[in-house]
Amino acid sequence: MIILKLGGSVITKKEAEKPLIDHDNLNRISDEIAESSFDKLIIVHGAGSFGHPSAKKYEIGSPITDEEDFARKKLGFCITQSWVKKLNTLVCDSLRKKGVLAVSVQPSSFIITKNKRIHSCNLDLINKYLELGFVPVIYGDVVPDLDKSIKICVLSGDQIINYLGENLKPTRVILGSDVDGIYTKNPKKYEDAKLLNTVTSCDDLVAEGSLNVDVTGGMNGKLTELIELAQLGVESEIINAGKENFVKRALNHEKGIGTLIKKK
């Protein structure tokens, strides 16, 4: 089983203020997935410009101050849920039209968090879809939270990846990002930033002189989760899904085209 993440920065115009799909990337990646050989595949996609603007505007997941604030946040929940669902529909339709049996799985229909971490999440249906030969497509969404101070929160695709990785023990996790992998410094700022082929612990980054690891796209938190996952025996690789055939090559078992995160 392979879990493939399609970052919101790859399939949407992430910096857009309004939801905007990146049709070129989505079409090309759908083709690449359709042309790959895999036994079982789960796709997890981010929300990008379909989720972030409204989640931010309505401050979903921040403490509720009063009834009025809660009412506003609930409206924001409904709006955000609708937008990320629309993105998911576009992704599933694109994949299906290329021949991938993509089935939508909506987090806000079966996941509850507690303090923003997944608390209940029954994976029976995802396992059933895999057994039947479908490709479940799950995504960053908004969900109810058991913490009374927030009540609702944003559930990132990254946390879903981590949860699925821990519980389904895939042979591989591939993270399609808009950068080549993990750098010693932010490559968009520093010319001498070096791409790391392998990361086995946070110490690797320290050794490279990047204690304040300034990687792009909030990859710091992501990386910590992936290192944890590697300790459980689940190897992952961050690749640049914006580059032609990288997703296809990774799905076809090629390793080392990005940064591998593996057990020491």
Add this chain to the structure above:
Amino acid sequence: MIILKLGGSVITKKEAEKPLIDHDNLNRISDEIAESSFDKLIIVHGAGSFGHPSAKKYEIGSPITDEEDFARKKLGFCITQSWVKKLNTLVCDSLRKKGVLAVSVQPSSFIITKNKRIHSCNLDLINKYLELGFVPVIYGDVVPDLDKSIKICVLSGDQIINYLGENLKPTRVILGSDVDGIYTKNPKKYEDAKLLNTVTSCDDLVAEGSLNVDVTGGMNGKLTELIELAQLGVESEIINAGKENFVKRALNHEKGIGTLIKKK
């Protein structure tokens, strides 16, 4: 708690060969719901022309003959799931724009059937949404089935109504249809068909001389389920949601504007 069904024949152009929304009805009914007073409300909608054409074309739920047939049916599953999800997005957006905090709940993300009847369905999330003051909007969909001869099937909004009715014990179930209620005969065929104010058992229909009760829109099976529900203490009423203010009147606790199905 009230459960409101919006029939596919009301919110879509049901006889259309392609998915076609009935914007007038959907807008009007959304207004009526927004203007009603309710404590807790669950909305269940049918699939109408968004689900039936592809479910029929791909014969989802009929026995699988061979691998090729299964592959074709799986494609049909993906296509049908996508269309009914699009309808659900339209319904949720319409409701939200009128001020109803509509949250989409996708059956194919948490329900598995066995021989076409709901087998596993965790209602925690629906209860959580109700507790938080949202209006969960669930709908007729396609789902995996544990029966090895069919593997996938269509789950009707009616069966969802029945399941929610049994398990959540609402004070009332309102079924918004495109007919006025239960008739002694098919009113579209027979001029002397009489509308029944109350039905307490199938005997009522026999007494009215309609043993072969020929009601419209496959209401025969529906009625049997509703009579069963009534025996469990859950009263329901079939109303004409195509008529102005009927949904609003029913939500505002008016009874007797259609056919009441109650305990003997």
